Amino acid sequence: MELYTNLRAGEKGAYLSIVTYIVLSIFKLTAGYLGNSEALRADGLNNTTDIIASVAVLIGLRISQRPPDDDHRYGHFRAETIASLIASFIMIYVGIEVLISAVKSMTNPVEVTPDILTIFVALISAVIMFGVYKYNYNLAERIKSTAVKAAAFDNRSDAFVSIGTAVGIVAAIIGFPIIDTITAFIIGIIIIKTAIDIFKEAVYLLTDGFDSKFLAKIRADIERMPQVREITEIRGRQHGGMMLIDITISVNPNLNVRRSHDISNKIEQHIQSLNSEAVTFVHIEPYDPKEMVISEDDYHF
Known part of the structure; x- marks a missing residue:
């Protein structure tokens, strides 16, 4: 059945996201701590949760490939939608953590100027994530997968977050360090907004919403x-x-x-x-x- 072939193809997008997020999260967190950028650390923390979300998508795609049985006469295809729902919960939790951290930094500011290297780390990450987004979005459109499409939108959100991170770091370097913390706060909001969009789409499908x-x-x-x-x-x-x-x-x-x-x-x-x-x-x-x-x-x- 073509649908099962599509689900197996969707695993490639999940694996691509997982590997990319592992590399970028290590890259960003290390550069963020060494380069004194709170925004880049927040971006790196965001990517660590994206690893978990992508693993959830992969598990959902795997379960969806199970054939119908006595308890699931229509098959297990909704497992990928449930995976999207789980991913949204993980993202919301991390978004809240980033917001709390940013607020604490605003109330107890520390005058530290980020290293210029952190700008390039953020920009390179943005380019990589946009490439992953394009791959996963085209894949989702071809195989009609809600889980892969949710992963693609998360990839796009991460690309924009990294661009915002670079802008915040530049502002901090030229004399406005508070901008780096404000950028971290905005990143938290973007994470939560993306999670809510994925949550709404998953709930819509699970409650039999239809075009x-x-x-x-x-x-x-x-x-x-x-x-x-x-x-x-x-x-x-x-x-x-x-x-x-x-x-x-x-x-x-x-x-x-x-x-x-x-x-x-x-x-x-x-x-x-x-x-x-x-x-x-x-x-x-x-x-x-x-x-x-x-x-x-x-x-x-």
Whole structure:
């Protein structure tokens, strides 16, 4: 199944993020302490939590690849969404820690000028993280993975954070050391904001939120099929990378089973042409018991 192949491909993005964050966190924390930059230390601390978040995404992708069993008839695809949720909690915790540290530094300032080397560390980190973001975002779009996309947005946030860190360090070097601490505070806010966005997306999917415009498109297309007398109900929900669509339609009650089945197949094939990972369940009901005549439209496909 293509969906399982996509999940395995998504692991590459998770591994890339993990390795990059390990290297950058060591690089930033070391340079931050040796170069006396609180903003760079905060950025490095942020990357250490990104390691944990990326590991959570990787575990979620691994669990999602498990085949259906007696307790999970639809498979384990939502594990990657749960992984995104866990990652958001970790990020919120770290963001709060960074804010607390920054506030303490503001109330008890220490006049220390960061080393100029810390500027280059921040800028190099920004370039690397933007490259990782582009890779993971394109990968997420190709394999339709919410977890990898959440990781990509985290990567982009980290790139912007590193740019902000460089700006704060420059300001501190030219005579405004408080800017370095203020930048650390802003970094904490950015971390929390990114975490909240990931949290909202994960909760939306876990509570069966679905694109109403896509459902409206499906409804409009089916209503144009002459064999369909009425659409009684149409629902959708996301199950990891898989899209589940439930449709109840009414047809001529005098059609035989084969013709009714053909109508169902036509609807399923059309929806799959709109989204290759869509799995559609069509329930057929009789439209009107009084309708006795079968028209040519009922047989025309």
